[in-house]
Amino acid sequence: MADQNFSKIPLLDYSLTLDSATKAQFIEELRHALINVGFLYLSNTPVDEQLVERLKSHIPNLFALPQEEKDKISKANSPHFLGYSRLGAELTKGKTDYREQFDIGTDHVSRWKPGDPDYLNVWGPSQYPDENLIPGFRQTMESYLSQVAALGTTFITLIAEALGLPPDGLSRFYDTPDRMQHRGKVVQYPVPSERSESDQGVGPHYDAGFLTILLQASPHPGLQVQNLSGDWIDAPPIPGTFVINFGRALEFATKGIARATSHRVLSPPIGSSSPRYSVPLFHNIALDVRVRDPKYELEFPPEILKLRDERGRFLRRTVRFSVLLLYKFSDVGLMITLPHMPAVNYSEFESQPSGMVQLMGRVRSHPDVAQRHYPALFKQFFPDGLPKQGFAY
Ligand SMILES: O=C(O)CCC(=O)C(=O)O
Numbered sequence: 139m140a141d142q143n144f145s146k147i148p149l150l151d152y153s154l155t156l157d158s159a160t161k162a163q164f165i166e167e168l169r170h171a172l173i174n175v176g177f178l179y180l181s182n183t184p185v186d187e188q189l190v191e192r193l194k195s196h197i198p199n200l201f202a203l204p205q206e207e208k209d210k211i212s213k214a215n216s217p218h219f220l221g222y223s224r225l226g227a228e229l230t231k232g233k234t235d236y237r238e239q240f241d242i243g244t245d246h247v248s249r250w251k252p253g254d255p256d257y258l259n260v261w262g263p264s265q266y267p268d269e270n271l272i273p274g275f276r277q278t279m280e281s282y283l284s285q286v287a288a289l290g291t292t293f294i295t296l297i298a299e300a301l302g303l304p305p306d307g308l309s310r311f312y313d314t315p316d317r318m319q320h321r322g323k324v325v326q327y328p329v330p331s332e333r334s335e336s337d338q339g340v341g342p343h344y345d346a347g348f349l350t351i352l353l354q355a356s357p358h359p360g361l362q363v364q365n366l367s368g369d370w371i372d373a374p375p376i377p378g379t380f381v382i383n384f385g386r387a388l389e390f391a392t393k394g395i396a397r398a399t400s401h402r403v404l405s406p407p408i409g410s411s412s413p414r415y416s417v418p419l420f421h422n423i424a425l426d427v428r429v430r431d432p433k434y435e436l437e438f439p440p441e442i443l444k445l446r447d448e449r450g451r452f453l454r455r456t457v458r459f460s461v462l463l464l465y466k467f468s469d470v471g472l473m474i475t476l477p478h479m480p481a482v483n484y485s486e487f488e489s490q491p492s493g494m495v496q497l498m499g500r501v502r503s504h505p506d507v508a509q510r511h512y513p514a515l516f517k518q519f520f521p522d523g524l525p526k527q528g529f530a531y
C-alpha cells in the first residue's frame with residue numbers, strides 16, 4: 139500500500155489523461171493524492187505557458203502601482219469582495235498575515251436582485267487598475283483565469299473517476315458555466331523587516347471549496363503542507379507546474395474520502411532580495427448547493443470507502459490527538475482575541491448553502507466591506523463594531 143503519511147507532494151502528469159493507454163495510471167495516482175495527501179503538483183496542463191509567463195511578468199508592476207491607484211479599486215467598493223486589500227489587513231489564527239492582494243474573479247454578472255438572498259451577490263464583476271498604468275494586464279489576467287477555470291472543470295471529472303464515480307458524478311454541484319464564477323487572487327508576500335516578529339505569510343488553514351489551482355509565480359519556497367503526523371512538508375515551486383489542493387466542501391461532499399489538508403505560507407527570509415508571488419484560483423461550486431443535503435448525496439464503491447477507512451484508522455492511531463489540539467488552540471486563540479467571533483473550520487457546510495458559506499467567510503475577512511454592503515450580517519458577526527483586522531481563514 140502507498141505510504142499514507144506523506145513526506146513529498148506527488149507530481150502528476152496531466153498529459154497521461156489524454157491517452158486511454160495511460161489514463162488509468164493517472165487516475166490511480168490522483169486517487170492516492172485525494173485520499174492520503176490532499177495536495178499534488180500537476181505538469182503538462184493545457185494552460186498556455188506563454189500566457190503564464192506574461193502574467194508573471196505583470197505581477198511586480200501590479201504591486202508597484204502607486205498606493206492611491208491600488209486604493210481606487212479597494213475591496214470596500216465591491217459588494218462582491220473583489221478588489222485590492224492592503225498589507226496586514228487579515229489575521230489567521232490570531233496572527234497578522236503579511237500579504238497584499240488583488241482578488242479578481244472570472245467574468246461574471248451578478249444575478250442578485252433586491253429581495254434575493256444576500257449570498258447570490260457574493261459573485262459579480264471584478265475591478266481592474268487603470269489600463270494605461272499597466273497595459274495588457276487585464277486581458278492577460280482574464281485569459282489566465284478562464285484557462286485555469288476550464289482546467290478545473292475538466293479536473294472535476296477526473297476527481298469523480300478517481301473516486302469510483304462516472305466522469306459527470308460531481309456535476310450536480312455545478313450550475314451552467316454562465317452561472318458560475320471562480321475566484322482568483324494575485325498575492326504578494328513581502329520580505330519582512332529586521333524588526334518583524336513573525337514569518338507568517340498566511341497562517342495554517344484549510345481552503346473552503348472543492349479545489350484550488352495555485353500558480354507559484356516566483357521561485358521562492360515558503361508554501362508548506364501538513365502531513366498526517368502534523369509535520370510541515372515543503373511544497374517549493376516546480377517550474378511548469380500548478381499546485382492543486384482540495385478544500386473542505388469536497389471533503390464534506392465525499393464523506394471524508396477526499397482530504398482537505400492544512401497548509402501555510404512562510405514569508406521570504408529576512409534579507410531576501412524580492413517578494414514571493416502567487417496566484418491561487420479557488421474553483422467554486424454553485425451558490426445554492428447545500429453539500430450535505432440528501433439530494434446531493436453520493437454513493438461510493440466499497441473499495442473507495444475502504445481506502446478512506448484505512449487512512450482514518452491510521453489517522454486516529456497516530457495523530458488524532460494533534461489534529462484535535464490544532465482545532466482547540468485555534469478556538470482558544472480566537473476566544474482570547476475576540477470573544478464573539480465564531481471559529482471557522484467550514485463546518486457551516488453542514489447546513490448552509492455554499493454561497494452563504496462563501497459570504498460568511500468574506501464577512502469575516504473584510505469586516506469593513508461587510509459593514510458597508512451587508513450591515514445586518516456585519517452586526518451578527520461583529521456586535522461590538524469594526525475590528526482592526528479581518529480574518530483570512
Ligand atoms: O500563496 C500561496 O502559495 C498559497 C495561498 C493560500 O493557501 C491561500 O490563499 O489559500
Ligand SMILES: [Fe+2]
Pocket residue numbers: 343344345401
Ligand atoms: Fe490556501
